[in-house]
Amino acid sequence: MKRNRTSYVILGMLSIEPNRSGYEIRKAVASSVGYFWGESYGQIYPALKQLAAEGLIVPTLTQAGTAKKRRQQYALTDAGRACLRGWLALPFQNDPPRNEFLLKLFFAREADPGVAIAHIRQLQELNRGAIGILEGIEKMLRQQASQSPHFPYWMLTLTLGAAMTRAALEWGESALAQLALADAGAIEDRQATKSDPPPTPEG
Amino acid sequence: MKRNRTSYVILGMLSIEPNRSGYEIRKAVASSVGYFWGESYGQIYPALKQLAAEGLIVPTLTQAGTAKKRRQQYALTDAGRACLRGWLALPFQNDPPRNEFLLKLFFAREADPGVAIAHIRQLQELNRGAIGILEGIEKMLRQQASQSPHFPYWMLTLTLGAAMTRAALEWGESALAQLALADAGAIEDRQATKSDPPPTPEG
């Protein structure tokens, strides 16, 4: 039975906490795995229908007591849980990353000299923001979920993200320094063709 | 004029070296930017047609001298080069990464204890391989392209990839250690409920 990954994300989210609606699942995805996975309504709602038709999830009664909005909630069935576990045990597929930043950097020679520097600065901004967000999530996790059996795995996803982001930040600093040097070198070269060469700058 | 990114990759590749065919462009992509970008024939050939129709590239005569296979080559026009430069100067869009490894790790509590460890080991394998490939490319670049004006930018793409991969490798080691400890802890806990607690193992 071929199934797309959206279905597994839904099963996973319901395995962590049952009785969620499509809307809630979408929000949970964005706020937990959002920095390495995304889902849109256009995928979630059809997938919910399909999963329910196959008996992997069941619609649960919206408790009429408080009646918060009208929303159809779902919970995992035994078959759904088994399906999730089967998928988890399968080797992960690492989908080829698409990194437009690196693409532009690769072709940057064709552009004006400032372009690469501007892109790297934009990347640094993004990565600094990401570090902040990751640290925020980590703090919240430690306070609110440190006793959860999910905690160690959730922390691991965070620390990998943080480690790679920090590595990228360090790279960015050195890359900016390099490009600045190269610019200075180019200026020197231009001066050198006009007058005497000053090979090393001195105070 | 809306244009997909495949077109810019083609323009970029032709800006580095003109007179390439679709097949050659595909191969060049795979062997240079392959670890952060991919293109398939199904995109390249239609894009070539479209670019030619818009005058951004021109089909060049396959030199009848050696007649190496039949293949239609293309070269950049001035308009094509200008188009590429315009795109390069635009802020890059960072497309949300999709990382199935992290997704499975996030849900790993639902699976058997060995599953997360197996996935991390698989990741380590992949990353060790990636480091090897990146180092190979770097060596080749230093030998064959160190005088090219593209060289500094190409090196930067390599060093970012290497830095992030190395960070992931380090993370993997510590993650494996952590999970091994957790397993040992779980065993201890189970023993503790059966007999006296041995809080710290001693020779």
Add this chain to the structure above:
DNA sequence: CGTGGCATGTAAACGGTTACATGATTTA
């Protein structure tokens, strides 16, 4: 000569995003 791989291309299917439509619920 014919087989295998090179090179070009196309059609179909897929996964995913976006935009839009709609009702229901809060709030002002």
Add this chain to the structure above:
DNA sequence: TAAATCATGTAACCGTTTACATGCCACG
């Protein structure tokens, strides 16, 4: 009751992969 927003859903579109079709060239 009007406006804003919540929640669900659908249709269309886009980019991409995959599978397939085909002809050409080199080599045995």
